[in-house]
Amino acid sequence: GSNWASAELVESAFNVTDTYWDADLASGLPASVNNIPMGGDGKLTFELQCPTSPGDVSCDPTIFADWDATVWDFGTSTDYPVLR
Structure with a gap:
């Protein structure tokens, strides 16, 4: 099976805030997938x-x-940091 959604639908359905990712580890990875921004702050x-x-x-x-x-x-x- 598969599921398809437009970038606009995904962006309007989710509002993620205070999201961080390791920019050192993500070097060379794409900033978006199917034109949907990954979001967050490196x-x-x-x-x-x-x-x-x-x-x-x-x-x-x-x-x-x-x-x-x-x-x-x-x-x-x-x-x-990890969950206890």
Whole structure:
């Protein structure tokens, strides 16, 4: 089976905010699929792995400012945050 939807339908049906992806890992990948933008903001690996707690001021505090440490395990400054 298959499913087809126009770019306009997909873009009007979804409103994703505060989405980040690792720009270092995505180097060379397309910015869109079937002319539908991937969305989100590319951040460097360092920026995504830096925080060890929500709102860590040594990092970009806006990315993880509202994340709950009882839900997310921030690990070390070389880990991506993961669900507990």
